[in-house]
Amino acid sequence: MTKYVFFIHLRKTLENIPFLPKGPVIPPRLRAIVSGQQRRTLLRLLPFHLAANTISAPLTLSFIETRHPFYGTALLLIIEILVLSYTLCICFFQKSALSTKNFTIFNTLVGFCWASLPVIVFPGGSDQEQTLIAGVIVALIATSLSVSPLFCGTVALATTIIAGCMIALFWAWLLQPDTLYVVLMMLLGIYAGFILGLGRAVSILLKRYIITSIELEEQTEIVRLMLRRSDQSVGEWVWETDVRGHLTSGIPALEALFQIPEGLSGKPFLRTLEDYVTAQAQWHHLAECMHSRLFFRDLIISLKGAHSVRVLSFTGHPLFNNDEFTGYRGIGADITKDYTLDQQASFRAAHDSLTGLPNRYAYEDSFRAVLVKLSREHIPFALLALDLDKFKPINDTFGHAIGDQTLIEMSKRLQTCLKNNDMLFRIGGDEMVLIHQNASLDSATQLATELVSTVARPFFIAETAIQCSISAGIALAPAAGSNESTLQEAADLALYEAKRHGGNTYRVFVPSYRAVADSRRDLIRDLREAIQTHSITLHYQPIINAQTRQLAGFEALARWTHPVLGPIPPDRFIRLAEEAGLMHDLGHALLDEACRTAHSWPHNLWVSVNISVDQLYHRNFIGEVRRILKETSYPPRRLQLEVIETIFMESDAATYSVLQELDSLGVRIVLDDFGKGYSSLGYLRFFPFSKIKLDASFVRDMLSDSRSAAIVSAVIALAGDLGVAVTAEGVETEEYFYRLSSKGCTEVQGYLFGYPMSQDKVASFIAGHFRRVPFVNQSTLQS
Structure with missing residues (x-):
């Protein structure tokens, strides 16, 4: 233990020598991370260090065994046992083996073993033995640089071997005074200073590299968090906690809100919020996420400030360093105004x-x-x-x-x-x-x-x-x-x-009413058979450019005529397909048919196909879309997939990932039935839809209801600002068409321009749609 303390003092002395480079100041929050990274780097280099000792011992001692048989054998056994024992400790007790204390003790013991070699053999050895010992010792001193990630190991190994060499040279000089030994001692001292200085420099450079990498990663993460939020504002701030959950820096926005003059730095994050929270359920949700070390996004908490209640949004993710939790980092924002508006909109929507x-x-x-x-x-x-x-x-x-x-x-x-x-x-x-x-x-x-x-x-x-x-x-x-x-x-x-x-x-x-349910099961059975025999077909309803009155494309609509019951409403058999788990097979067949049919249309026309939640969540949905496009040779840019906002009700990163992949293929994503839910605007923030379809209920009431007309105008204007096309559904008269086109609506769809038609009628419709949809003078409507 005394020797271990000696080397610790020696290392600190070397660190304080003026002409040696000074180590970087490590922030307290990074000390554990830097130390762990140093040991991981050491672990990569340590096999070379152990191998050098393992191989050098028998090769070196085989030459001196004849003159010193007992010493040679004992030294070989001690070195091999030390290396083997330490290797086993690393395998089974890695953290303890790589501690500063144990690592220093190991290198000290190995250093003493090798230091004994010149002391015992060199003074009275032959020229060959002295030459061998000199070469081996120089090489072993150089190997001390391999453990420089932990500078204490370099100090322990190099100084013990150098001390042994100094004693051997001094002893040899006493036995045979020669200036050569004095010169060798001087050179050895200079070389020792070089080795220790170089080891110190390598250790410092490694620390600086680790700190710089961590800080760069933190800055990158902060930028990534900021970019995740498309609604950035000056009211946002970055927050960060250490492993204990204490804030590592102040948050001026919160300090001003709570009027905390001493600042929040060093205070426990969750406990501080708990003192001001107005709804305990919100705080418990945040606490549960942080205690479970989960990522959370836009978690809303209402806090009572000095003068008013403010609503704050928190996004945060846990920080890990090689699976070791080190704290939290995230973005906070004051969303009081937006939250109030959302609550009002939520009430109206509900x-x-x-x-x-x-x-x-x-x-x-x-x-x-x-x-x-x-x-x-x-x-x-x-x-x-x-x-x-x-x-x-x-x-x-x-x-x-x-x-x-x-x-x-x-x-x-x-x-x-x-x-x-x-x-x-x-x-x-x-x-x-x-x-x-x-x-x-x-x-x-x-x-x-x-x-x-x-x-x-x-x-x-x-x-x-x-x-x-x-x-x-x-x-x-x-x-x-x-x-x-x-x-x-x-x-x-x-x-x-x-x-x-x-x-x-x-x-x-009463249970006897289940007879009706039996008929439903029969209908599901027939639906499964209809899917297999391709009895469910597609009809196509035209969609018209509202500004040029040109045909833009068609929406593919599923139709099923039951052999006994006759036409089954789409919403009924689609719902049955979803409940029975048939929606994936049905959707795949309909998408394939739509692409094959649309391939024969003029190149400027596209087809729009509805996809369900079941299809979107299917594990191979993207692969199937790619395969259908490849097999039908249908250009992705001419395919539109319509999704409804209910797919976002329980969304996670996977939902947006699927939509992003479809978008990257060139497929256009359309948000259908826009306006039915108050949160539709939120979806536009998180995913760049190519088009939104305005729900027919607003179009139907726009001529008689000023609120509906205002909503239609607002949606069209919003879409124009976002660069998103708008299709208005349910257009049944010329007056509706004129009102929508004059407001800047992009496309219209409805019975005015055509009912859903079978595949064999589409070609004739495309050829003559101008004759069937006469142009109406807008001034006539105005009068």
Whole structure:
């Protein structure tokens, strides 16, 4: 131990010699990383060092064994045992073996072994022996540079061998005074200084290289984090923690927000946020991610500042150095303004504009929430599917204005029947859904009875007497099922039974209603057969350039005519295909047919094909697209793939990766049904879509509803600023066409220009579409 301490002091003395290079100042946060990298570098060089000692010992000692047999044998055994033992320690106890203390002790022991050689053999040795010893010793001193990543090893090995050489030369001089030995001692001293200085320089250069590499990597990572966010603003900042979770530097934005004059540097990041957070769930989510060392993106936390509540967004990723966690680095931003606007937009998107009831999107979220509550807390609920009876005649007889007022009145009446935790949703047209929580059979039937009787009372709208009724289907969870599709199907089957019995009543789902489900299974079987026999075909609806009125391309739409049931609506068999796991095979067949058909069209026309979530997530989807394009010789630039925004609801990096690969192939990606969800704008930030398709509901209402018209104008203007094309769906009259083209819409699609047509009619349509779609003078429409 005393010798080990001696070499530590010697190393520090050498580091402080004025003319030797000074080592870099290592920041505390990097010390562990630099030390680990030094040892990994040493581990790469150490085999050469150990091999040199292992091979040199028997070769050298074989020449001196005749004069010193006991010494030669003992020295050989000691060196080989030392090397072998240390090699085993590295294999099984690497971290301990490469510690500064143990590494210095090993090199000291090896150095003493070799230092004994000149002391014992050189003074009275022959010329050949002295020459051999001199050569071996010089070589061994030089090998000390191989362990310079840990300078203490170089010092321990080189100084012990040099000390032994000095003693041997001095002893030889005493036995036979000769100036040669004095000169050799002087040269040895100079050479020793050179070796130690060079070892020190190599060690310093390695440290500087490691520090520079780490800092460059950190800067690159910061730039990468910044580039990940396309909505950068001056309100963003970089934050970083050490392995304990303490901030390594101050964050001026947070210090000003919380009015912390002493700064945040060195303070625990999570604990600091916890003191100001307004919603513990948000903080717990962040804490869970950081404790689990997970990457997180745009994690929102509301914090109470000195004067107001601010909403902050945090993105961060864990830092690792060769699988060893070293802290976190990320980007923070104040998104209070954007978050407030998003919340307002979210409310509007989650509620029906006519009745004010939560809409289908809110229903789906709430339905999932009560299912989770059912599975975790075993709290039963009832799902009531509601439908107004004979609502279409009201619309046809009194007009849509009276129909809308009827829906408003019905929604008000239904809401008067709700209990504390009940939730009512309008999911489309005259269809509504009610979630009755903490339900029993008695409470559900009592609620249904009250709903039916409340709606049945007549009322007046503009002196017009309206008589309306409602039917209800009840599915009790978990008796009727414990997942979304099963319960929805059970409620729909019960509603069908209520309607089948004349309406104005309710039915509770019973297992016998599953006969309907059996017919569904039969339909799935027929669908599988239709896919295999290519009985599902494509029809093509034209899409027109809104500015030139030229034909731009076609959208491929799937059609299935059942041999017994006749035409099956696409949304029905597509949904069946997705539920039955057939969507991949169906989508592959339709994409192949669309590319083969479109290959015969003029080169300026493209085809647009819808792809589902199942297709996009299939492991070989990209490969199949490549193969279809190759086999059909269809140019990727003439293929458009339409995706709907629901694919982003549970997206990760893989989703964007697939879209990026398609884009790199030259395939154009189209965002379909744009405007149905408030988050559509967020998708435009993360992926450069070639086109967005404006939902037909906005186009249909734009002439009568100023809000819809404003949304259409805003979307077209936004797309123009982003350099993205816009296709407006549902264009059925010339007035719609003129309004859209005058606003700068890129393309239009609708019955005005053509219904979906079979493949054999497309060629004639392409040849004569100008004659079938006469140009209308815009001034005529204006007048």
